[in-house]
Amino acid sequence: MKNLYIQTVLSLLAIATTAKAQEADTIQVTPAQSIITPIAIDTIPTEDRFLRVVLFDDHTWEYIEIPRPQIDDDDFSDEWNNAKVHAYKGISMDSIPEIENILLTDSLHPYCCPLKGNVRSGYKWRKRRPHRGVDLPLITGTPIRAAFDGKVRVVMKTKQTGGYGNLIVIRHPNGLETYYGHLSVHKVKENDIVRAGEVIGLGGNTGRSTGPHLHFETRYMGQAFDPERLIDFKTGELRDSIFTFKKHYLSIYSHYGMTDQESIDASKRLIHKVRSGDTLGGIARKYGTTVAEICKLNKITAKKTLKIGQNLIVR
Numbered sequence: 001m002k003n004l005y006i007q008t009v010l011s012l013l014a015i016a017t018t019a020k021a022q023e024a025d026t027i028q029v030t031p032a033q034s035i036i037t038p039i040a041i042d043t044i045p046t047e048d049r050f051l052r053v054v055l056f057d058d059h060t061w062e063y064i065e066i067p068r069p070q071i072d073d074d075d076f077s078d079e080w081n082n083a084k085v086h087a088y089k090g091i092s093m094d095s096i097p098e099i100e101n102i103l104l105t106d107s108l109h110p111y112c113c114p115l116k117g118n119v120r121s122g123y124k125w126r127k128r129r130p131h132r133g134v135d136l137p138l139i140t141g142t143p144i145r146a147a148f149d150g151k152v153r154v155v156m157k158t159k160q161t162g163g164y165g166n167l168i169v170i171r172h173p174n175g176l177e178t179y180y181g182h183l184s185v186h187k188v189k190e191n192d193i194v195r196a197g198e199v200i201g202l203g204g205n206t207g208r209s210t211g212p213h214l215h216f217e218t219r220y221m222g223q224a225f226d227p228e229r230l231i232d233f234k235t236g237e238l239r240d241s242i243f244t245f246k247k248h249y250l251s252i253y254s255h256y257g258m259t260d261q262e263s264i265d266a267s268k269r270l271i272h273k274v275r276s277g278d279t280l281g282g283i284a285r286k287y288g289t290t291v292a293e294i295c296k297l298n299k300i301t302a303k304k305t306l307k308i309g310q311n312l313i314v315r
Contacts, residue, residue: 036058038056038057038058038060039056039057040054040055040056041055041056041057042054042055043055043064046063049192049193050065050066050067050068050193051063051064051065051066052064052065052066066195067195068193069149069150069193069194069195069196070108070109070149070173071149071150071151071173071193072173075151075171075173076151076153076171079091079222080153080171081153082153082154082190082191084154085154085156085160085161085164085167085169086222087153087222088221088222088223089222091221091222093223093247093250095221096220096221096223096247096250097245097247098246098247099244099245099246099247100175100220100244100245101242101243101244101245102174102175102176102220102242102243102244102245103174103241103242104148104174104230104238104240104241104242104243105148105238105241106241109148109149109173109174109196110148110149110195110196110197111147111148111196111238112145112146112147112148112196112197113145113147113231113233113236113237114136114144114145114146114147114178114180114214114216115136115138115142115144115145115203115214115216115233116233116234116235116236117136117137117138117233117234118136118137118233118234119134119135119136119228119233120135120136120137120213121134121135122134122135122226122228122255123224123225123226123227123228123252123255123256124252124253124255125252125253125311130252131252132217132224132252133179133181133215133216133217133218133224133227134215134216134226134227134228134233135213135214135215135216136213136214136216136233137211137212137213138203138212138213138214139203139212140184140202140203140204140205140212141184141185141202141203141204142202142203142214143199143202143203144180144183144199144200144201144202144203144214145196145197145198145199145200146170146178146194146195146196146197146198146200147170147172147178147196147231148170148172148173148174148176148178148196149172149173149193149194149195149196150170150171150172150173150178150193150194151170151171151191151192151193151194152168152169152170152188152189152190152191152192152193152194152200153169153170153171153177153190153191154167154168154169154190155167155168155186155188155189155190158206158207161181161207162207162208163181163207163208164179164181164182164207164208164215165181165182165183165204165205165206165207165208165209165215166181166182166183166184166185166186166201166204166206166207167179167180167181167183167207168180168183168186168188168200168201170194170200175220175221176218176219176220177218177219177220177222178216178217178218178219179215179216179217179218179219180200180201180214180215180216181207181214181215181216181217182203182204182205182206182207182209182212182213182214182215183201183202183203183204183206183214184201184202184203184204184205184206185201185202185204186200186201187199187200187201187202188200188201218230220245220250223250224250225245225249225250225254226249226254226255226256228255228256228257229243229249229256230243246260246263248260248263248264248266248267249263250267251263251266251267251269253266253267253269253313254266254267269297269313269315270287270313270314270315271311271312271313271314272286272287272311272312272314273309273310273311273312274306274307274308274309274310274311274312275308276308278306279306280294280295280302280304280306283312283314284314287314287315289314289315293315294312294313294314297312297313297314297315298312298313
């Protein structure tokens with residue numbers, strides 16, 4: 001699936017060559033003449049991203065149309081905004097369904113892994129801020145591919161996105177949005193229609209980044225959930241063709257691999273932001289818990305020095 005877009009173009013070259021051969025078969029020739037079938041050797045892009053000029057080795061050419069994604073503009077009518085990284089600011093949590101079945105792929109809706117590899121940093125609370133995606137190490141310049149067919153909502157540079165660096169956001173007909181951060185190069189423009197597997201940018205090290213990697217997010221109605229619930233990045237495969245979204249997945253403490261009950265419990269966790277003068281003992285008494293339980297939940301020791309502004313799970 002990784003080379004889906006390239007395979008599409010190569011298959012079109014083969015189709016073009018076959019079409020030329022069939023055309024040659026219809027030509028009336030004398031026995032002394034021989035038929036040499038032209039071979040497609042290259043393609044040239046046009047202003048229409050789904051139309052290519054195919055060049056043949058006999059110096060002729062033809063137009064070949066790449067299959068267009070089955071996308072309805074009505075899929076993108078709600079909260080569409082090219083100027084904001086996060087478009088669903090007006091959507092309340094109450095309006096998000098408790099459970100929703102989301103079609104990821106079938107014969108009409110392809111999928112391609114954006115980047116195959118080991119997850120270096122997952123969906124979790126990291127230091128003083130939530131990390132709402134997965135980080136996949138790469139070499140700068142590595143092609144990054146669209147996960148599903150969709151329409152590009154955001155193409156922004158670091159100065160507009162802050163920590164995301166150079167960013168692309170694609171909205172998909174299935175209601176999801178995917179985020180591709182820290183890119184070195186954008187290969188698409190706002191409002192472009194893209195196919196699953198198409199190269200949309202090149203990986204990089206822009207924004208708040210400690211090394212070249214892809215920051216990849218999955219969001220439903222603007223709310224992030226663990227991308228590993230959808231994709232096994234080691235193999236590049238989808239975990240299922242239909243994703244059953246559950247509202248408790250939106251908690252930063254809800255991860256792939258948890259049982260439903262573990263995820264529900266995690267989504268109800270109570271967080272305390274450390275203030276001047278706070279101690280573990282004082283926080284434990286305030287919330288009716290113990291220092292040992294707070295340490296267990298936060299994977300710290302009782303000797304840990306608390307920092308003002310730090311978030312602690314207290315229950």
